Amino acid sequence: MTAATVKSVYWQGLRDGAPFVIVVLPFSLLFGVAATEAGLTLAQAMGFTVLVIAGASQFAALQMMVDQAGIALVLLAALAVNLRMAMYSAALVPHLGAAPLWQRALVSYLLFDQTYLVSVKAYDERPSLTVRERIAYFFGVATPVTPVWCAMTGVGVLVGATIPPAMALDFALPITFLAMVAPMLRTMAHVAAAVTSVVVALLLIGLPSGFGLLIAAGCAMAVGVLVEERT
Amino acid sequence: MIYSSTEIWGIIAALAVGTFVIRFSFLGLIGDRPMPSIVLRLLRYTPVAVLPGLVAPLVLWPAATGGQPDAVRLIAAVVALAVGLWTRQVIWAILAGFGALYMGLFVAGVL
Numbered sequence: 001m002t003a004a005t006v007k008s009v010y011w012q013g014l015r016d017g018a019p020f021v022i023v024v025l026p027f028s029l030l031f032g033v034a035a036t037e038a039g040l041t042l043a044q045a046m047g048f049t050v051l052v053i054a055g056a057s058q059f060a061a062l063q064m065m066v067d068q069a070g071i072a073l074v075l076l077a078a079l080a081v082n083l084r085m086a087m088y089s090a091a092l093v094p095h096l097g098a099a100p101l102w103q104r105a106l107v108s109y110l111l112f113d114q115t116y117l118v119s120v121k122a123y124d125e126r127p128s129l130t131v132r133e134r135i136a137y138f139f140g141v142a143t144p145v146t147p148v149w150c151a152m153t154g155v156g157v158l159v160g161a162t163i164p165p166a167m168a169l170d171f172a173l174p175i176t177f178l179a180m181v182a183p184m185l186r187t188m189a190h191v192a193a194a195v196t197s198v199v200v201a202l203l204l205i206g207l208p209s210g211f212g213l214l215i216a217a218g219c220a221m222a223v224g225v226l227v228e229e230r231t
Numbered sequence: 232m233i234y235s236s237t238e239i240w241g242i243i244a245a246l247a248v249g250t251f252v253i254r255f256s257f258l259g260l261i262g263d264r265p266m267p268s269i270v271l272r273l274l275r276y277t278p279v280a281v282l283p284g285l286v287a288p289l290v291l292w293p294a295a296t297g298g299q300p301d302a303v304r305l306i307a308a309v310v311a312l313a314v315g316l317w318t319r320q321v322i323w324a325i326l327a328g329f330g331a332l333y334m335g336l337f338v339a340g341v342l
């Protein structure tokens with residue numbers, strides 16, 4: 001393996017990751033806008049985007065904070081949204097497990113839906129890639145998406161304050177969540193889990209902020225597994 | 232925000248660390264050791280278990296209309312969901328949802 005092939009694999013990853021800029025850009029912008037609406041400062045919004053770097057959980061945390069939930073519940077709800085990334089982490093072990101620890105740590109920091117999905121597809125299609133080439137490919141995929149993700153939240157915060165209430169940006173968050181969930185409803189089990197989540201959350205709406213959602217999420221995960229077993 | 236600046240930064244720091252630990256869990260900490268399959272199967276459903284329950288009250292009782300159900304927002308939500316199911320693409324679902332929202336607000340005379 002030469003440095004030249006590692007470099008070309010990196011560029012390949014970059015090309016394969018580039019289209020996802022279009023997905024990430026509005027999402028990050030909306031987070032900035034929503035964070036301003038919720039009363040966060042520019043630094044706090046950027047802190048979320050750069051340090052947590054996981055869109056859905058950032059929106060979840062923001063909504064729980066707007067609902068004035070206790071801090072423990074804010075954290076539980078947001079981290080629950082990110083639990084799927086444990087699966088991504090497990091799925092990458094056969095491909096990247098032999099890489100140096102610092103590289104695996106950096107991969108972990110940059111492990112989100114787009115980088116995971118694009119990289120695993122390439123690893124499956126090209127089993128001959130060496131571990132170094134796989135790492136190079138992964139960082140290639142992350143290269144265009146990550147800076148755009150970070151920068152657009154800042155833009156969202158700066159323009160968010162100038163957008164009039166008639167533009168109904170309060171509804172940016174529900175639309176974004178629904179847009180994210182819909183493509184995930186691939187099987188009956190996923191649909192059953194989603195329906196359970198909605199029904200239980202609505203039934204328990206009277207509980208203090210966040211409690212109903214946690215119970216609903218637990219029920220929904222159990223229903224998902226049960227339906228999976230029967231189909 | 233009812234939280235102090237320190238509390239907000241505490242939430243950000245805890246989320247940053249917690250999210251990294253989740254991502255690093257297998258790659259860095261657990262490695263190839265097998266996990267009980269029931270755990271992996273439960274994990275598969277976390278996004279669809281959390282997000283719908285979070286979004287449902289926001290759609291039915293939006294804060295912007297004083298918690299009253301709002302036809303325009305309901306329609307926009309249904310459109311975003313339907314287009315997401317149909318195209319399987321987040322970006323089209325977002326665009327369609329906003330398109331429906333603004334068309335609805337325009338027709339209702341808000342915009």
